[in-house]
Amino acid sequence: MLVWATGKAVRLAWYYPTSTVLGVILMLVGIPLHGLGGWWLVGGLTLAVVVVGFWLWRRDPEVFLTRVRWSRTELRRAYVYAGHWRTVTRLSGLSGDAKGREYRPKLMRTRSEWWRDRVRVKMIPGQAPEQWELRASGLAHSFGARSCRVRVVKPSVIELDFVHADPLARPLPVPEMAAPGPSVNLKRVQIGRTETGKPWTLKLLGGQYLAVGVQGAGKASILWAVLRALAPALRSGLVRVYGIDPKGGMELGQAPELFEGGPVYSNGAEAVELLESLANEVRERSARFRGILRGWSPQCGEPFLLLVVDELADVIAYQTDKRLKERATAALQTITSQGRAPGVAVLGLVQDPRKEIVPFRNLFTTRIAMRLDEAIQVDMVLGDGVRARGGNAHEIPESTPGVAWVKEDGKRDPVRARAFHVTDTNITELQHYVTGTSATVFAFPETTITNGDTAA
Numbered sequence: 001m002l003v004w005a006t007g008k009a010v011r012l013a014w015y016y017p018t019s020t021v022l023g024v025i026l027m028l029v030g031i032p033l034h035g036l037g038g039w040w041l042v043g044g045l046t047l048a049v050v051v052v053g054f055w056l057w058r059r060d061p062e063v064f065l066t067r068v069r070w071s072r073t074e075l076r077r078a079y080v081y082a083g084h085w086r087t088v089t090r091l092s093g094l095s096g097d098a099k100g101r102e103y104r105p106k107l108m109r110t111r112s113e114w115w116r117d118r119v120r121v122k123m124i125p126g127q128a129p130e131q132w133e134l135r136a137s138g139l140a141h142s143f144g145a146r147s148c149r150v151r152v153v154k155p156s157v158i159e160l161d162f163v164h165a166d167p168l169a170r171p172l173p174v175p176e177m178a179a180p181g182p183s184v185n186l187k188r189v190q191i192g193r194t195e196t197g198k199p200w201t202l203k204l205l206g207g208q209y210l211a212v213g214v215q216g217a218g219k220a221s222i223l224w225a226v227l228r229a230l231a232p233a234l235r236s237g238l239v240r241v242y243g244i245d246p247k248g249g250m251e252l253g254q255a256p257e258l259f260e261g262g263p264v265y266s267n268g269a270e271a272v273e274l275l276e277s278l279a280n281e282v283r284e285r286s287a288r289f290r291g292i293l294r295g296w297s298p299q300c301g302e303p304f305l306l307l308v309v310d311e312l313a314d315v316i317a318y319q320t321d322k323r324l325k326e327r328a329t330a331a332l333q334t335i336t337s338q339g340r341a342p343g344v345a346v347l348g349l350v351q352d353p354r355k356e357i358v359p360f361r362n363l364f365t366t367r368i369a370m371r372l373d374e375a376i377q378v379d380m381v382l383g384d385g386v387r388a389r390g391g392n393a394h395e396i397p398e399s400t401p402g403v404a405w406v407k408e409d410g411k412r413d414p415v416r417a418r419a420f421h422v423t424d425t426n427i428t429e430l431q432h433y434v435t436g437t438s439a440t441v442f443a444f445p446e447t448t449i450t451n452g453d454t455a456a
């Protein structure tokens with residue numbers, strides 16, 4: 001009994017360290033003062049702590065919950081998880097019996113943040129993370145969360161993310177542009193923030209990018225956030241950008257000076273010639289580098305090349321001239337498959353991810369799924385099984401343009417992130433920064449109409 005009770009006490013102290021320490025302190029205060037009304041003092045102190053905590057929570061719940069994460073962790077563990085763990089895992093079919101013994105997944109460490117609870121679990125023998133992925137929705141409902149994602153930590157240990165709120169609900173303003181001069185790290189180009197608060201970075205050097213989303217999903221913000229992050233390198237000539245905007249220049253036409261030779265505003269011969277000239281550059285550079293360099297670096301004396309194609313489908317699928325379509329597809333395949341070492345990257349934006357539209361999706365090393373209509377489209381972009389790990393891009397609400405699920409080749413789990421919101425003023429500022437012309441952006445003047453109304 002003593003061994004059992006000691007084991008229980010150690011386990012309790014391990015999972016509820018702060019409550020245990022506080023309890024011990026209160027007992028140490030209360031017992032010596034027992035005869036002097038010490039327990040009243042302890043009760044009063046406890047009440048004071050609770051009242052002050054409640055007041056702080058009412059004032060600013062987010063700050064309170066961030067500051068006293070331990071209390072949230074221990075409270076939620078006790079009331080939400082520990083109490084129902086056995087029943088929920090049993091009813092979900094996640095525990096089992098063998099040789100008359102019940103095997104139950106073990107609830108390990110929990111950590112509560114203001115928007116999610118991270119719950120570590122030791123699986124029972126013979127269990128696979130995929131079994132938990134299949135039951136993720138049921139687990140979320142059982143523990144009162146909006147969604148549940150499953151991550152593998154190490155063999156037989158997984159972490160469940162129970163999500164309660166969206167940390168990316170508010171638009172992210174673009175950061176100030178870097179001062180001209182310092183070179184940009186092309187392996188870490190920041191274009192937004194992930195839901196855990198870390199920078200969302202693209203590895204342009206060595207990567208090829210495909211962003212897919214319905215109309216209004218915020219694809220353009222990815223494009224402009226990349227160009228803004230590259231601003232010092234565009235200004236110094238370290239990076240050259242080429243652009244194709246078959247939608248008649250509605251997007252790239254906002255800052256044509258940023259693009260080498262100006263953007264191409266059609267999907268015809270001019271666009272195909274640009275693609276073929278870049279494919280040739282890839283081959284020529286590879287030949288020049290062979291035996292001398294392993295890959296492009298800022299010291300190699302040649303600029304890094306980035307091709308941006310807004311609405312890729314117009315160039316490789318909706319083109320009615322079969323010959324032009326084939327030439328465009330072949331050139332893009334060469335750039336995406338061989339461009340890594342010679343320093344040529346592609347950022348393609350598209351609305352429809354079907355194989356008939358982008359037959360070489362797998363050549364893009366990072367695929368970005370923004371808001372999509374159907375679950376099957378998510379599988380097409382991110383790959384099979386990624387949705388079960390949380391990547392539900394078809395559930396991104398319309399109210400959060402710029403939010404995306406990102407899947408990099410070689411990484412098991414997708415990442416949820418939001419691109420910076422780049423406004424028209426930000427784009428004008430970028431253009432002046434890169435071209436070296438100075439300009440002040442004025443707000444639209446307000447005119448007062450004689451009947452007293454004000455119009456912009």
Ligand SMILES: Nc1ncnc2c1ncn2[C@@H]1O[C@H](COP(=O)(O)OP(=O)(O)OP(=O)(O)O)[C@@H](O)[C@H]1O
Nearest residue numbers: 171214215216217218219220221401402419420421
């Ligand atoms: N990252 C973002 N944060 C907040 N709002 C955004 C963001 N990106 C875009 N928006 C807003 O969402 C709307 C649609 O964005 P955008 O035009 O970039 O979508 P799109 O996917 O490029 O659409 P289309 O396919 O029609 O070109 C715009 O009003 C824009 O201001």
